[in-house]
Amino acid sequence: MSRPRRFADQVLSAALLQIASGLVPREQQAEWRAEWRGELWQVVHTDNADWRAWQGAVFTSGAFKDAYLLRTGGDRDKAFQFPRRGSALRCLFLLFAVGFTGFLICITSPDARMALAPPANDIMHSVLISADHGYRGIEVPSIRVADYRRWTKDTQRLYSALAFYRPIAKSVAAGKHSLKHITVAVASRSMVEFLNLTPSVRAAIDRSGTSQPQLLLTPNLRHALFDSASVTSGQSVQLGDQRVMVAGVVSRGAWPLPAGVAAWLIEPPQVLNRMSAGSRGFVVARVDPNGSAASLGNWWYMFVPEPEGGISKFTCIAISGIIHSPLLILLEMLCLALAALPATTPLDFGEYPHRPDRHTAFSSIPRWIFFILKIGLIVPAVYFWSVAVAYYANPLGSSAAVYIQMVLAFLFFLFAFRWAWRDQRLRCPVCLQLLTNPAQVGRASHSFLDWSGMEWICSRGHGFLHIPELPTSWLSIQCWLYLNPSWQSLFSDACME
Amino acid sequence: MQPEPKLSHTAALILQAIHLGHVYGFSVMEVTGLPSGTVYPAMRRLERDALITSKWEQQSIADAEQRPPRKYYKLTRSGRSLLESVYKRYPLLEKLLPSPAVEKA
Numbered sequence: 001m002s003r004p005r006r007f008a009d010q011v012l013s014a015a016l017l018q019i020a021s022g023l024v025p026r027e028q029q030a031e032w033r034a035e036w037r038g039e040l041w042q043v044v045h046t047d048n049a050d051w052r053a054w055q056g057a058v059f060t061s062g063a064f065k066d067a068y069l070l071r072t073g074g075d076r077d078k079a080f081q082f083p084r085r086g087s088a089l090r091c092l093f094l095l096f097a098v099g100f101t102g103f104l105i106c107i108t109s110p111d112a113r114m115a116l117a118p119p120a121n122d123i124m125h126s127v128l129i130s131a132d133h134g135y136r137g138i139e140v141p142s143i144r145v146a147d148y149r150r151w152t153k154d155t156q157r158l159y160s161a162l163a164f165y166r167p168i169a170k171s172v173a174a175g176k177h178s179l180k181h182i183t184v185a186v187a188s189r190s191m192v193e194f195l196n197l198t199p200s201v202r203a204a205i206d207r208s209g210t211s212q213p214q215l216l217l218t219p220n221l222r223h224a225l226f227d228s229a230s231v232t233s234g235q236s237v238q239l240g241d242q243r244v245m246v247a248g249v250v251s252r253g254a255w256p257l258p259a260g261v262a263a264w265l266i267e268p269p270q271v272l273n274r275m276s277a278g279s280r281g282f283v284v285a286r287v288d289p290n291g292s293a294a295s296l297g298n299w300w301y302m303f304v305p306e307p308e309g310g311i312s313k314f315t316c317i318a319i320s321g322i323i324h325s326p327l328l329i330l331l332e333m334l335c336l337a338l339a340a341l342p343a344t345t346p347l348d349f350g351e352y353p354h355r356p357d358r359h360t361a362f363s364s365i366p367r368w369i370f371f372i373l374k375i376g377l378i379v380p381a382v383y384f385w386s387v388a389v390a391y392y393a394n395p396l397g398s399s400a401a402v403y404i405q406m407v408l409a410f411l412f413f414l415f416a417f418r419w420a421w422r423d424q425r426l427r428c429p430v431c432l433q434l435l436t437n438p439a440q441v442g443r444a445s446h447s448f449l450d451w452s453g454m455e456w457i458c459s460r461g462h463g464f465l466h467i468p469e470l471p472t473s474w475l476s477i478q479c480w481l482y483l484n485p486s487w488q489s490l491f492s493d494a495c496m497e
Numbered sequence: 498m499q500p501e502p503k504l505s506h507t508a509a510l511i512l513q514a515i516h517l518g519h520v521y522g523f524s525v526m527e528v529t530g531l532p533s534g535t536v537y538p539a540m541r542r543l544e545r546d547a548l549i550t551s552k553w554e555q556q557s558i559a560d561a562e563q564r565p566p567r568k569y570y571k572l573t574r575s576g577r578s579l580l581e582s583v584y585k586r587y588p589l590l591e592k593l594l595p596s597p598a599v600e601k602a
Contacts, residue, residue, distance in 0.1 A: 034568075035567075062537060065534035
């Protein structure tokens with residue numbers, strides 16, 4: 001080890017010792033520190049040949065345990081102890097930590113957060129109409145404005161409200177700031193009913209009447225245009241070649257579907273009427289609860305006779321279905337993974353004979369509770385992680401997010417369940433501790449009839465697990481063998497260390 | 498009569514190391530291969546149970562060797578008698594740790 005690293009090790013060790021000494025009761029601190037310093041000197045002045053990297057720091061790390069036990073009077077029951085390695089509690093704790101980390105990542109991303117807890121408003125009873133593009137119609141504008149104009153008059157038996165919006169790239173300028181190629185959704189006035197707006201913004205739009213265009217900014221665009229200055233209702237902004245009034249700022253969750261818009265321009269009806277008939281956009285409709293479409297479910301087709309003859313087919317997708325798609329995908333992938341699991345690992349947990357000393361009908365219950373808890377923690381962990389990854393950069397309802405979540409949820413479930421089954425098989429049925437010290441027994445190549453396989457032992461002396469290498473008629477699956485209680489003293493944990 | 502404390506294999510190993518003349522913590526660590534986080538707390542418990550006693554080295558000796566003084570441990574009478582009984586429970590204990598005399602030879 002080089003001289004500078006050795007010096008760094010000494011400094012680090014001294015610092016660690018100083019920190020650890022803070023745990024020791026004040027009256028014992030001086031003597032405790034003196035003893036550890038004396039020992040540390042010995043460690044850091046070992047001959048170069050015997051020196052191991054960061055030996056002093058490794059040595060001093062033990063001082064923390066010593067100091068802590070000294071503070072708690074050496075009473076292990078009083079001291080906080082992280083569950084021991086391989087214990088059932090530690091396994092559950094780690095699973096919980098994995099799931100909780102996924103949850104934290106979810107809530108840091110706006111899209112993932114919306115996927116977990118979608119906004120609750122009237123939009124749940126609405127559908128998105130797509131021009132026979134199926135699910136792709138959620139992302140691609142496919143309805144001609146001419147169709148929208150006709151539907152506002154002709155589809156009253158199906159829908160109680162219809163709205164149209166069309167994303168267009170425009171330049172925006174306010175004060176010193178000017179931004180180009182900003183996606184602005186030019187929307188019908190009825191779109192206000194579908195956006196999740198605050199009462200103040202809604203009131204500002206109502207006050208301004210229906211004759212003037214109103215601009216709703218997203219927080220990002222507001223920040224880009226006005227920095228940290230507050231935006232008041234009625235402030236004007238140059239949008240392309242027209243001057244428009246800002247009605248307010250909408251939250252990111254105002255529209256849960258993928259639109260990628262930075263601002264909403266609520267246009268008066270006459271502007272939409274002037275729009276070219278072939279201009280395509282999105283149409284969202286509120287299903288009339290008393291109409292014939294109220295009971296059609298999450299997905300149906302709408303056939304519309306065209307004025308010039310023929311019939312056009314449109315797909316109607318329930319927005320509640322799109323918003324709840326992360327949960328639906330999770331359930332589908334859960335079923336798929338459970339169906340695929342038997343192909344990847346045997347589902348049998350092995351043979352557990354009656355315990356000779358104290359067998360009761362309930363002795364296997366802790367094992368099953370542990371297994372159910374494991375599965376119960378795996379499901380939300382997979383949900384959070386698949387949503388976190390899929391929706392971190394993709395909006396709710398985007399096909400990319402759907403496919404990513406499908407693949408991840410399936411793979412996570414499959415590997416997590418496979419691990420849960422294997423882990424369960426390698427645990428002691430009494431203490432649920434992971435078995436240790438695997439030993440190969442027998443040699444299958446020499447005599448096929450001899451028993452050969454792997455033996456694992458419970459570190460607390462509850463028994464052995466025999467796993468046959470080749471399944472035979474007398475031992476086809478793994479088998480547990482309880483040790484006689486007289487062996488307990490050798491493995492006793494209660495004795496003093 | 499107070500029941501005789503039950504020693505784990507680790508504690509018996511440390512007791513045996515001290516008995517063989519490895520009288521300070523780092524020396525016990527080296528000969529047993531146990532980490533510091535195990536050895537020092539175990540020695541404190543052994544001392545609390547009066548199986549070993551400790552004594553600080555004279556400052557003059559430490560000064561002569563230009564190092565901080567060490568705390569030395571040795572077995573008490575009850576520690577020695579417990580170790581004798583532990584040999585029956587862990588028969589290989591005597592063979593696991595060589596005595597310093599054997600090492601030198």
